[in-house]
Amino acid sequence: MFKNALYYQEEKESYKAKVLSCLVLEGKEKATWEKRVGKSFPALFLLRLSEEPFYPEGGGQAPDKGTIDGAELLFAENMEDEYIVHLLEKGIPEGTEVLLKVDYAYRRRQSENHSGEHIFAGLISSRFGYSNVGFHMELLGDNPHVTVDFDGELSEEELSDLESAVNAVIRKNLPIEEKYLEEQNIEKQKIEEQNNDEQDIEKESKGEELGKGRAVFTKKQEDKPEFRQKKALSGAIRVVSIPGVDSCACCGTHVKRTGEIGLFKLLSFERHRGGTRVFLLSGELAFLDTQKKEKLLFKVSRKLSTDYQSLSERVDKLKEQTEEERGRRIALSLQAVELLGNTYKKERYRHIQEKAVLSGKPLLGEGLEYYGNKNLAVFHFPDFEMILLNKACESLKSYVDTDFFCFSRRGEREWQFAGAGQAGFLERFKKWKEEGRFSGGGKEEMLQGRFRGSREELKDWIDSAR
Structure with a gap:
């Protein structure tokens, strides 16, 4: 994760950059990259560039798509928070100036879905205390979806209420903000919280009022926010926040305001390892999925010569007839x-x-x-x-x-x-x-x-x- 990275700050589709290095991949190293991409190539190359506008894989989000000097970007990876490598099937000599084109429509879909997931997970955390323990976006192909795992069970009714609540947050058009925390500030926060806890224990033993004399948390104390995180973090930490809804450590891309998401839709859910696995979509892909399903339902209703509202009853009758015919x-x-x-x-x-x-x-x-x-x-x-x-x-x-x-x-x-x-x-x-x-x-x-x-x-x- 890079502070002030281009893929966080700008929404341009084209950039110019110089090739800093071009490494040809061979043998096991080439095979490893082919396995990650899921395809074999006659040749593969890793490029470092003077500009880095492509989002690298991370945080459950796939890397950006686009082209470098007309060649398809196959993958982008963050190398130990120092630089990004770009995988191509053609080599470009060091020092060459190249044109970079970001597939911003794909970036947009990733951002819409990542922001929608943050609202959903934030509401579950505040209402039920469950944590997001798994997250993956698969937005290509005929079955795009986002998979999120939670460490607690959620009923169909609860999920339906959450879906409505997420869409209510979207309609409020709240800002989606980012800030960076340095490691020393986080350690300072932990020490202060520990000291406050010790003071409470001492006051409780003396029968004194808890919290008296303690500094009250306000918006001005921005060095001490609370935020969700999935694993231990170090160094500069990027926190993405939606006021009153969620605050989470995240390296992914997001839209600027919740209203830009447009629509949030739950696709299905299942029990998973003592918790709940949820499949969902946000933004344009949620709309396209809903549109496709509505067209199918109307098509079926026309074939069955019934209206949309009576479709379920008609299907039940057909099922009964089918069972009789099968018998x-x-x-x-x-x-x-x-x-x-x-x-x-x-x-x-x-x-x-x-x-x-x-x-x-x-x-x-x-x-x-x-x-x-x-x-x-x-x-x-x-x-x-x-x-x-x-x-x-x-x-x-x-x-x-x-x-x-x-x-x-x-x-x-x-x-x-x-x-x-x-x-x-x-x-x-x-x-x-x-x-x-x-x-x-x-x-x-x-x-x-x-x-x-x-x-x-x-x-x-x-x-x-x-």
Whole structure:
């Protein structure tokens, strides 16, 4: 974190600078940077510049985006609070004057979301005493979001109230201020607080009024503010404050006033390590997310021929109808399974009497079929999901006196199955798994899993299975 850094003070999109150094990355060092970026490059270079307008990664905030001499800035990192390095896939000779362009629209989105998170975390701290123990912004891609972890549980109702409270702070258009604290001032504050505590203990033992004679905290005592922090800090500390709402040690970028955020929106939440993980968005991205969801809801309401207010009730009725239809489908499917089982049993008996090989259709069509040999039978149910395969398998036990599988295709080279068999079936299945095509498992009386291979490969396996 740099005092008075350009990315804190200015909102320019273009700068001129000189290249102070250009280091080519090779071997493990290059691989380390590629892992951070998540992509491989023919060549990579680290540049130091005479001007440093790009925000470097830190405090849960990703680095700025932009270009240097027309080349995409891949990453920017703060090196021990001394200088910033800039990652490019092209080298630029030392001493060259270059044009720097900051993607200010991206910076703006980061600032809006960082400021919105500060208001949210500040209100949670003051109302519930919970601390922010994790923070990350992911603002690119199809699912932009901010993730914040708190060390206490929050209910849906409490979060809804907090969402309203954050938007109320936004509408007040309060200033978002920054100030720097030197390490010695912080130590002085700690000593004074300790002395005051000791004085209170002594006065309490004497029955005296607590706080008498103590200096009262006022706005003028700006060397002694209270602020949130996530970890131990040293050196110059930047504190970002919103009057009456929050004060927090932070190295990120922020908007100047809360009104610039525009909108704060909670996306979802979940229990996480004894606390609460919250997903949220602020500013332009919150508006775009809300707009996208509203368009989807209106589209669905039109398709269902109902108004927006009645959509939930209409969906509930459709769900009931779907469950009824699913029940009828399962009943009809199991009737078909019974017919197939009867057909198999009759043909199996006929082939035993004639000492012939079991035939059936070799899984070539799209209907319910069976195929196999005297040791193994395979039943084909083209569109059965796993729950139906299990039911079919249970039903067929009364018709089949050998090992058997109920298969359903999942792709050109993948099948799902449920199976049952005679004594030792599970051990035989384990041996088949060793051949490499099967996965899955279960109990002696019922197992399920996947088979990898084409229809022809499945047929060949059935013919050779013993």
